Amino acid sequence: MRDQIFKTRLTDMLGIRHPILCGGLGPGVSDGRYVAAVVNAGGMGFIVHTGYEDPDQFLDEMRLCRDLTGGKGFGVNLYISRVPGSVEKIIARIPELVDHGCTVVETAGQNPAPVLPALREAGIKVIHKVPGVRYARSVAKADVDAVIVVGNECGGHPGIYQIGTMVQAAQAPQEIDIPVIIGGGIGTGSQIAAALAMGAEGVIMGTRMMVAEEMWPSRAYKEQMVAANGTESVVIKKILRDNHRVMANESTAAVLALEEQGVTDFEAYRPHVTGVLTREGYKTGNLATGTYDWGHSAVFADRIEPVEAIFDRLIDDAMQAGGRLRNLMLPA
Ligand SMILES: Cc1cc2nc3c(=O)[nH]c(=O)nc-3n(C[C@H](O)[C@H](O)[C@H](O)COP(=O)(O)O)c2cc1C
Known part of the structure; x- marks a missing residue:
């Protein structure tokens, strides 16, 4: 494992060696084993809370993570939904998070305001x-510890405005006082160095990590990601104002055809976007159907290897980027 080379408000806040977050990955992809590998490699990972049919399985994942990290503290990803009762369900589970060693949550979806008092009370960072x-501007006014801003290149949900990471990375730290973490298309150390140079306190990655050895999706899936160059990434469901960046395949072709026809009833889309197909594809490596979150940074996921090896290469590359910049600067 590489030494700590960057000290930021994020590394201090979470007590981590590298300013690298590995975002929650559904359905059930960022599990206890993977998140433990991220934590042990010096970053922070997030076990996804949603997607477990059996709620006890989520507890098992947290237990496993705590055991594998020797109690270092880890993250949980909480999806804040508009569905009535879902906020209450999250609040009811907070004592379990604390009991199992979760120290920080990554919230996504709706505004986290309704769950903040309970998380604060429990001493969990948000x-x-x-x-x-x-x-990010409105979130920064709420009682959160930091904000993650992802740009259009990101795997998953890039939002409806589709502004790229390079622009948001330069803009967000100028406008927001709380620590900003930048994501979307990040998969090299030079990008980490660039994000920090622009004022971010850290980065977040998802797609780049999908070749981690500790992750349960099949080797066949990971080999397809290694072979990828990012051009297979496509945004679907724009017509529903639920932009979703995924890998192009038969399901996305069917969805885009419906969009072309102007269909706005979600029921028509449901058979193509169901998580059941996606889980199956991760297991078998047959990615013809299902929706697989997949950003442009697939191009950087060039080998199947442990999380720690991925981190080592990122840090080495970030060091080199810093050196290149210093060499280009004329003496004052
Ligand atoms: C396979 C995959 C699944 C994801 N699932 C979730 C999720 O369930 N919840 C969430 O908040 N973000 C999810 N994300 C987004 C990531 O946490 C992260 O914000 C994003 O991947 C960063 O952009 P990048 O893919 O360009 O690195 C997912 C991303 C990927 C690639």
Whole structure:
């Protein structure tokens, strides 16, 4: 494992070696084993709370993570939904998070305000993720510890405005006082160095990590990601104002055809976007159907290897980027 080379408000806040967050990955992809590997490699990972049919399985994942990290503290990803009763369900589970060693949550979806008092009370740090600086501004006024801003390149949900990471990375730290973490298309150390140079306190990655050895999706899935160059990434469901960046396949072709026809009834889309297909594809490696979150940074996921090896290469590359910049600067 590489030494700590960056000290930021994020590394201090979470007590982590590297300013690298590995975002929650559904359905059930960022599990206890993977998140423990991220924590042990010096970053912070988030076990996804949603997607477990059996609620006890989520507890098992937290137990496993605590055991594998020797109690270092880890993260949980909480999806804040508009569905009536879902906020109450999250609040009811907070004592379990504390009991199992969760120290920080990554919230996403709706505004986290309703769950903040209970998380504060429990002593859990809150980092809220948004797909645009405009949302980050209002979140920064709430009682959160940090905000993640992801740009259009991100795997998953890039939001409806589709502003790129390079622009948001430069804009967000200028406008927001609380620590800003930047994501969307990040998969190299030079990008980490650039994000920090622009004022971010850290970065978040999802797609780049999908080749981690500790992750349960099949080797066949990971080999397809290694072979990828990012051009297979496509945004679907724009017509529903639920932009979703995924890997192009038969299901996305069917969805885009419905969008072309102007269909706005979600029921028509449901058979193509159901998580059941996605889980199956991760297991078998047959990715013809299902929706697989997949950003442009697939191009950087160039080998199947442990999380720690991925981190080592990122840190080495970030060091080199710093050196390149210093060499280009004329003496004062
Ligand atoms: C396979 C996959 C699944 C994801 N699932 C979730 C999720 O369930 N909840 C969430 O908040 N973000 C999810 N994300 C988004 C990531 O946490 C992260 O914000 C994003 O991947 C960063 O952009 P990048 O993919 O360009 O690195 C997912 C991303 C990927 C690639």
